[in-house]
Amino acid sequence: MAKRPWIGTNWKMNKTFVEADEFARIVAGSDFADGAKAQLFAIPSFPAISRVAEALKETKVLVGAQNIHWEDAGQFTGEVSAVQARDAGARLALIGHSERREMFGETDETVALKAAAALRQGLVALVCIGDTRDEFDAGRTAEVLKRQTEIALSKIDWTAGEPTVVVAYEPVWSIGVRGTPAEPGFVEEQHGRIKQLFGSVVGRDLPLLYGGSVNPGNAVDLATREGIDGLFIGRSAWDANGLLAIARDVTDALA
Ligand SMILES: O=C(COP(=O)(O)O)[C@@H](O)CO
Numbered sequence: 001m002a003k004r005p006w007i008g009t010n011w012k013m014n015k016t017f018v019e020a021d022e023f024a025r026i027v028a029g030s031d032f033a034d035g036a037k038a039q040l041f042a043i044p045s046f047p048a049i050s051r052v053a054e055a056l057k058e059t060k061v062l063v064g065a066q067n068i069h070w071e072d073a074g075q076f077t078g079e080v081s082a083v084q085a086r087d088a089g090a091r092l093a094l095i096g097h098s099e100r101r102e103m104f105g106e107t108d109e110t111v112a113l114k115a116a117a118a119l120r121q122g123l124v125a126l127v128c129i130g131d132t133r134d135e136f137d138a139g140r141t142a143e144v145l146k147r148q149t150e151i152a153l154s155k156i157d158w159t160a161g162e163p164t165v166v167v168a169y170e171p172v173w174s175i176g177v178r179g180t181p182a183e184p185g186f187v188e189e190q191h192g193r194i195k196q197l198f199g200s201v202v203g204r205d206l207p208l209l210y211g212g213s214v215n216p217g218n219a220v221d222l223a224t225r226e227g228i229d230g231l232f233i234g235r236s237a238w239d240a241n242g243l244l245a246i247a248r249d250v251t252d253a254l255a
Pocket residue numbers: 009010011097170174175176177179211212213214232233234235236
């Protein structure tokens with residue numbers, strides 16, 4: 001059976017309401033809206049979540065929040081809880097993106113707390129892990145990914161139903177305009193290691209996505225590799241037609 005990949009985008013701090021509406025309109029009208037060929041997802045900035053969720057409500061496209069707090073409510077100025085994100089229409093929470101780890105003090109421990117909070121509210125927890133350039137250069141990639149994975153998954157009650165956890169390997173050195181695209185063979189090797197960790201840490205397989213400078217030129221090579229269950233895309237998918245073109249190429253190649 002052909003693999004049904006996860007393919008989605010994190011808008012970061014981009015898009016006005018007009019641009020968000022345009023993106024949602026194009027995706028809602030596409031042949032990927034029914035979710036048959038791929039699990040699409042889009043993660044707007046907080047203000048746009050409710051309108052994008054509304055525009056996509058008749059589709060199978062998951063709308064997410066870019067961050068959540070680990071408490072359900074309280075005196076945390078400027079923060080948004082999983083309860084509130086779900087209330088706004090989010091069905092997924094992005095946790096531990098490297099930009100939050102690097103610039104906003106996210107730690108392995110807060111990532112673990114947030115993953116558990118997302119699952120308490122029935123959200124898909126999309127947890128990012130990744131090595132920095134220095135860690136990569138020092139040959140510490142495997143050690144870093146092991147630590148991040150083990151801690152991120154440590155506060156989840158794996159006996160309670162089927163917690164919906166998706167992990168994304170995103171080498172920090174491959175993300176954004178200054179990033180270097182990772183070699184697909186290197187990614188496949190890391191994914192093999194991370195998949196083994198899923199077996200030993202939680203006793204089950206989890207969807208494992210790749211993110212970092214994914215573009216129309218490398219998407220198929222990445223997404224058709226062993227252990228790569230989908231793509232988490234930034235710049236190349238901020239335009240809805242860019243997202244759909246990559247989804248089409250990938251699903252055609254997997255068919
Ligand atoms: O940050 C990500 C990758 O961004 P690129 O612009 O594709 O390098 C990832 O989280 C998806 O947003």
